[in-house]
Amino acid sequence: MNKKTVRDMDLKDKRVLVRVDYNVPLEGDKVTDATRIRESIPTLKYILEQDPQAIILMSHLGRPKGKPDPEFSLRPVVPVLIDLLDKDVQFVDETVGSKAKDAVNRLPKGGILMLENTRFNEGETNNDAEFAAQLAQLGDVFINDAFGTAHRAHASNVGITRHLPAAAGFLLEKELDYLVDAVENPKRPFIAIIGGAKVSGKIEVIQTLLTKVDKLLIGGGMANTFLKARGQDVGDSLVEDDALGLAQDLMNAAKGKLILPREVVIADDFSNDGQAMSVPASEDVPKGWRILDIGMGAVSAFKDELKGARTIVWNGPMGVFEMPRFATGTVELAKVLAELSREGATTIIGGGDSVAAVQEAGIADQMSHVSTGGGASLELLEGKTLPGVAALQDK
Numbered sequence: 067m068n069k070k071t072v073r074d075m076d077l078k079d080k081r082v083l084v085r086v087d088y089n090v091p092l093e094g095d096k097v098t099d100a101t102r103i104r105e106s107i108p109t110l111k112y113i114l115e116q117d118p119q120a121i122i123l124m125s126h127l128g129r130p131k132g133k134p135d136p137e138f139s140l141r142p143v144v145p146v147l148i149d150l151l152d153k154d155v156q157f158v159d160e161t162v163g164s165k166a167k168d169a170v171n172r173l174p175k176g177g178i179l180m181l182e183n184t185r186f187n188e189g190e191t192n193n194d195a196e197f198a199a200q201l202a203q204l205g206d207v208f209i210n211d212a213f214g215t216a217h218r219a220h221a222s223n224v225g226i227t228r229h230l231p232a233a234a235g236f237l238l239e240k241e242l243d244y245l246v247d248a249v250e251n252p253k254r255p256f257i258a259i260i261g262g263a264k265v266s267g268k269i270e271v272i273q274t275l276l277t278k279v280d281k282l283l284i285g286g287g288m289a290n291t292f293l294k295a296r297g298q299d300v301g302d303s304l305v306e307d308d309a310l311g312l313a314q315d316l317m318n319a320a321k322g323k324l325i326l327p328r329e330v331v332i333a334d335d336f337s338n339d340g341q342a343m344s345v346p347a348s349e350d351v352p353k354g355w356r357i358l359d360i361g362m363g364a365v366s367a368f369k370d371e372l373k374g375a376r377t378i379v380w381n382g383p384m385g386v387f388e389m390p391r392f393a394t395g396t397v398e399l400a401k402v403l404a405e406l407s408r409e410g411a412t413t414i415i416g417g418g419d420s421v422a423a424v425q426e427a428g429i430a431d432q433m434s435h436v437s438t439g440g441g442a443s444l445e446l447l448e449g450k451t452l453p454g455v456a457a458l459q460d461k
């Protein structure tokens with residue numbers, strides 16, 4: 067990576083302002099998945115070892131509308147952090163302003179403070195220069211470890227870099243190493259698996275990946291549009307009629323690299339309780355039925371395609387995995403990836419629903435890399451530069 071990292075910065079006696087991504091799921095005031103908090107710990111521990119004056123943490127959580135909203139307070143992450151760091155962490159219910167400044171000034175040497183949600187301020191998402199300057203007053207050095215928001219140009223990750231020396235944390239560095247390397251410099255064969263609801267949301271990633279991969283396996287709802295473009299009736303399946311031409315063009319451009327599921331699971335109701343069965347994907351789907359998952363025949367065909375792959379990137383579920391009955395394709399494919407990982411392939415799960423799926427299957431730790439950012443990882447796979455990364459100092 068050509069950007070400075072936390073290792074390149076002089077942190078001794080400095081107030082280190084760290085942008086983390088603690089946009090975690092909550093139930094009431096309990097954090098239900100602490101992955102993102104856990105992933106920030108190596109950076110925080112490293113900074114503490116450099117004998118800083120203090121660490122000041124900032125993050126957003128959810129989508130409050132530019133003003134304080136108790137539902138989106140970051141207070142619930144504090145006990146989790148204390149537990150993971152085994153150190154006291156203070157909290158202030160303000161992001162910038164006199165209360166936040168006082169809290170920073172009162173910190174003991176080596177103390178840690180979590181600021182309230184950056185998005186409680188209108189200036190955050192519109193990257194307001196004044197808000198960025200106020201944030202910057204709270205620190206001497208800026209470290210960005212928030213990969214999940216790196217594709218957004220906000221005040222707490224981009225605006226702030228105009229005021230302070232700025233470098234990447236270890237999590238940001240690790241995400242970039244895996245995801246950029248996969249597209250720029252993959253060990254081959256390189257195979258991508260793309261699923262999820264719609265083709266339209268992932269056109270760019272499919273187009274970019276087709277120029278880089280050896281094969282592209284398509285599953286999930288978006289496969290329906292390709293099947294229909296190939297001339298099949300897909301019954302009542304989710305399909306994007308206005309993307310049929312595009313799907314056809316992509317298949318033509320792919321010259322056989324693009325591989326669709328061989329077998330699908332169809333159901334007579336969009337629920338866990340109707341009738342469901344596996345059918346060859348080459349058959350027309352009867353009216354009143356819809357494709358909700360890939361079948362085991364497709365999983366085993368995908369497994370054959372994946373055999374020998376040295377780099378595999380996966381984004382998007384193979385079916386409506388939120389319903390247990392239609393999660394089989396996604397979960398079984400995750401197990402195939404775990405097996406390939408053990409055999410030495412680099413397996414990268416690119417954020418969002420596919421991460422939830424490998425976590426649910428209990429095999430996230432068997433993958434080479436599970437990304438903490440859905441939107442950000444998709445943009446990297448599209449070959450884009452992330453504004454949160456571009457704003458950091460060059461090495």
Ligand code: AMP
Pocket residue numbers: 261262263264267285286287288304357358359381382383384385386387388418419
């Ligand atoms: P995305 O955000 O584009 O990755 O899409 C994820 C969503 O796609 C999940 O909520 C799945 O339920 C949905 N999905 C996957 N396969 C299908 C399908 N065959 N029909 C309808 N929705 C699907």
